[in-house]
Amino acid sequence: MASAEAVAAVVEAGGAHVPGLMDALEARLVTVAGSHGAVLGEHATATIAAGGKRLRPLLVFVAAGPAPSGHDAALRAAVAVELVHSATLVHDDVLDAAVLRRGRPTVVAAAGRSIATATGDLLFSRAFAELAGGGSPAAVRVLSDASSALVQGELLQREDAWKLQTTRERYLRRCDLKTARLFRAACELGALAGGGNVPLLGAFGEEIGIAFQLLDDVLDVSGPAERTGKHRGTDLLDGTVTLPLILARERDPELAGLDLRSVRTPEAAEGVCDAIAATGALEAARQEALAMVAEAKAKLTALPEPSQQAALELVADGVVDRYA
Amino acid sequence: MASAEAVAAVVEAGGAHVPGLMDALEARLVTVAGSHGAVLGEHATATIAAGGKRLRPLLVFVAAGPAPSGHDAALRAAVAVELVHSATLVHDDVLDAAVLRRGRPTVVAAAGRSIATATGDLLFSRAFAELAGGGSPAAVRVLSDASSALVQGELLQREDAWKLQTTRERYLRRCDLKTARLFRAACELGALAGGGNVPLLGAFGEEIGIAFQLLDDVLDVSGPAERTGKHRGTDLLDGTVTLPLILARERDPELAGLDLRSVRTPEAAEGVCDAIAATGALEAARQEALAMVAEAKAKLTALPEPSQQAALELVADGVVDRYA
Structure with a gap:
């Protein structure tokens, strides 16, 4: 997502303002990172350069729309959401004593x-x-x-x-807090910058945010590792219970009786991933995410600008493409 | 500082708006702390209840002045500076693996x-x-x-x-970044809220902030532990080189040759504290701080309101009283 092709697709659909703003974003992030001591x-700088998909800034820009009057505010908002996202990743890595992220130390x-x-x-x-x-x-x-x-x-x-009895409601609440609220914020900030419909775009953002997290959790089980940059089953090894496992436990008595703490090696985790996949839980979780994306897209029909609607639909599709 | 007596003194000098705002501050801090999950x-809540001196909020309120139109903004600013101060203490304790602060876990x-x-x-x-x-x-x-x-x-x-060759310039720069900038911010935020002279009050805040840190560093060497809640010489044990040691090393060849890493026990640290005190460095450092406070107070003569000037002078004196 937010690859050159994705941005090109968004542009074609009516977001001609996006590439220039994405370039300005990168330049501004470098300036901000470099301005506070060696x-x-x-x-x-390394954190920001390691990049990632810049999906949240893209959401800001598309939600802001093409009117140049909103571009300064949209750029600031995009920089801000990406900085908050990066800050939480850095702190998460401290707490997890993580060695690598996106293939870099x-x-x-x-x-x-x-x-x-x-x-x-x-x-x-x-x-x-x-x-x-x-x-x-309001933006702050x-x-x-x-x-x-977050x-x-x-x-x-x-x-x-490590709590296998985590409910789907609790899981969805976690996805909402941990991921979707920043997606919502990105869309709301874009709408504020461009004078758009803040509640509608916010609701759209929140919904695709949950779908994004859900698909991310599916990917952790399905792999392949070449796409995710991680072994399959890292969530299992971290004790993080996600929807695929919740659904699979309802379907497979052996998984229902699993002791998560006994899953200690990447090989054992891969074995559990295979067992989850065998229940059809991945497909079920994926369908839930797709339904959310469809619902999010349906909300967009109330937007006055068909070109903005088309561009946001493409971003929503980009979220889904993660899984394809 | 910011004890009942200090607040009473500030009120007498023309800050009748202060006690009500200090109460509102406590109430608001409790609400904020309790609103984000169990x-x-x-x-x-425990962090905020552990309290501390609320010196920064007091600076906001006095810098804002008595006009009620500025009180809402001043209260928000006071809450915000205290929250930032608390946040940095919590993170510092994580990094230092500190067990106690202000006598509590x-x-x-x-x-x-x-x-x-x-x-x-x-x-x-x-x-x-x-x-x-x-x-x-502007406040954000x-x-x-x-x-x-910070x-x-x-x-x-x-x-x-552990760098004994730390220069006084570098030490003062550290005091400025670590302490005085938030004092400056407290005064600037107060001035913004009350329509006061932002640069003048900001400069006042920064100067007493450096004096505050300097006196804090003197206290760490001079004790007594009953006042500071810490053993004498904790900075030495942490490897933190402060002005008393910098000055003492210029005066005592034995201290100049000290290997800071060899100071490992509270007893050894107390011995070095005694050696620093014997050089007269504590008095010299204290005089520097007092000179800064005097300079900060001298700036206040340009203020239009004598009552506000008097109240700010009292706050400045409160900083000095830490040492008395």
């Missing part, structure tokens, strides 16, 4: 816990500075609410670790 | 690194939400710049740990 600069692995915690804090505070520069308190409020939700989602995940 | 609520000791990191992140994002609610992007910008400085200051301190 040590932080090195690690903040994490900040905590390269520089230790102090510098990694500080790097996350810095990215966090720069996000709000960036947004505040645009002069919209949207981002800080999303940030608080933190709660992370905690919920840690609280629920 | 786990975070418990630890955020730290969040990291009580609940582990994950919850403590999340608690800090939450307090941080709530600070910006609080400020954004007041509708002033001031706070986020101060937060970035992070850089923390890192500088860790970078310089």
